[in-house]
Amino acid sequence: ARRAMSSASALRARGDDKELARWRESMDRMRNIGISAHIDSGKTTLTERVLYYTGRIHEIHEVRGRDGVGAKMDSMDLEREKGITIQSAATYCTWNGYQINIIDTPGHVDFTVEVERALRVLDGAILVLCSVGGVQSQSITVDRQMKRYEIPRVAFINKLDRMGADPWKVLNQARAKLRHQSAAVQVPIGLEEEFEGLVDLVELKALKFEGGSGQEVVTSDVPSNMQDFVMDKRRELIEVVSEVDDQLAEAFLNDEPITANELKAAIRRATVARKFIPVYMGSAFKNKGVQPLLNGVLDYLPCPLEVENIALDQNKSEEKVSLSGTPAGPLVALAFKLEEGRFGQLTYLRIYEGVIRKGDFIQNVNTGKKIKVPRLVRMHSNEMEDIQEAHAGQIVAVFGVDCSSGDTFTDGSVKYTMTSMHVAEPVMSLAVNPISKDSGGQVTHLLF
Structure with a gap:
């Protein structure tokens, strides 16, 4: 912080107040994030939707290249053939006047060093969880990596349209297995085949996603049959954030009404301080819930100046x-x-x-x-x-x-x-050399 002030002072001394204001605004409006998860939780599909809604691509293509094109972030032929991410890919986009640099990382444990590379240089992250599979083995690994690099994060429970989707089970697993201080900032309207949209617990608005690719976000009042459930979940959100934010705790204990702006500010303070993880929901494949998640990245994840x-x-x-x-x-x-x-x-x-x-x-x-x-x-x-x-x-x-x-x-x-990134010690390390130049075609069998 002292160095930031001295740099600012140097600019002021040269009379560069406009330059000072320009770069500070530029930094405030920047987010460096990674998207990490267990295998097949929908990271690349989510990134594809983010790029589409932010105007970086003009058509949505699916993972595995069923349409002969494949997802934008899976550029290797092998990635498109197998439908998996092998190497982390970087991109950038603009949303509501903010620049977001995104790194889509692999989920397979075989390529976990790619996740290490990405998380070492990022300021925030999205942890994607499958609403059916819940917290899985690689979810635990990538969460441990995020903790190692002290990265603030939001969680996104994906695939609410699938049979057996249960976001509340996944949220409880995250609290128990990952030791997350977390709470939902949204609740779904319907599940599985009946999944229609979301209710924002901060703003108390219902969100539905219309248009051919869910690009139109239509807001309305909370459905009358969900009023009690929504208020219970909002109170739970306020309680959980109050445990780690003194300002909100004071208002909560005094039974004062808490406005959307007050709640949003408290969630941001707690998230940047890595004391709380807001949980978003949706279905990237069905084009539902991606735009509110992008708003959450801007609202709750830190800009480069907020990270030491x-x-x-x-x-x-x-x-x-x-x-x-x-x-x-x-x-x-x-x-x-x-x-x-x-x-x-x-x-x-x-x-x-x-x-x-x-x-x-x-x-x-x-x-x-x-x-x-x-x-x-x-x-x-x-x-x-x-x-x-x-x-x-x-x-x-x-x-x-x-x-x-x-x-x-x-x-x-x-x-x-x-400081360099963490690289795990290899389980097995060996080198195989031919006996002579003439034995290049010889096959050596190794048994372990």
Whole structure:
């Protein structure tokens, strides 16, 4: 916080009040989120709907490529053939004037290091749970990963249209198995084949999703036959949030009426502080509940300035330094993912402080090498958009930069390194070499 203030003071000293206001508003209107879950909970389907409603894609395509196209975020042929996500894919979109950077991660335990890569650099996350399967083995794993990186999150109970859907069972499982301090911020109108829409417990409005792809959100009053149930669930939401938020607790204990804005502010404070997890509901496949979830990302998940990021100063015996998270400071960026593309190595960077520009010289703190940035891009799955510069809080990619995953880049004025991601020890590690060059065709059988 002190560094953020000093960066702001430096801008003010130069008379850059307009610039100061511009970048602060830009940072406030930014969210970096990941979507994680157990296998087949609907992460990629949910991301596809998010991209459609935000205007990033103009048609919805299904996972497994049944229509010959496949989901946007599954760009590999094998992903489309198998209907699974193998590598995490980055994209960005705009919703209600906010920029949202999204990383869709794999659910299979085989590719769990891809989830680690993503969560290391994100500020918030959506934990997707299946309303039939509930909290499953990989749900527990990804939740543990989110806790490791201290990531605020919202939960989304998906597939309410399926036979056997029971969101209240899943919510209780999350509280028992994941130790979540959580409560529903919505209740469904009907379940399984009768799933019609949702009631927002904060605003006390019924939501229905009309149009060919559920793009029209129609609000109305709470159905009369649900009034008592809705008020019970709203009271439960207020009680659970009051346990972790003193301001709301005072109003609740004094039996004061709690407005939608007061409740929303309390949920945000508790969520950003990682003391509470708001639970959303819907069916991504049936195009129901995605837009309110997007509103929840804006309302409750933190912007880059609200998250503390720590670097180690190599000039001061790895003394911890709190990064300001502002474009005014020196450049500090972490290479969190490397990908071999048709143009060479693509390096994904999360910028924690400062500004990076095409043509700039940046220094790899781990190796000491200075490198010129030949090309700077923003990723949309496997597509790229060339940009001239990017500032703190953004996720971008660069070409022609030789480095390792976990390397930190600066502008050379500081020698900071970011802490690397957690990688589990391998269960089995071995290398197989042919006896001689002539035995390349020989098959060796290994037994364990």
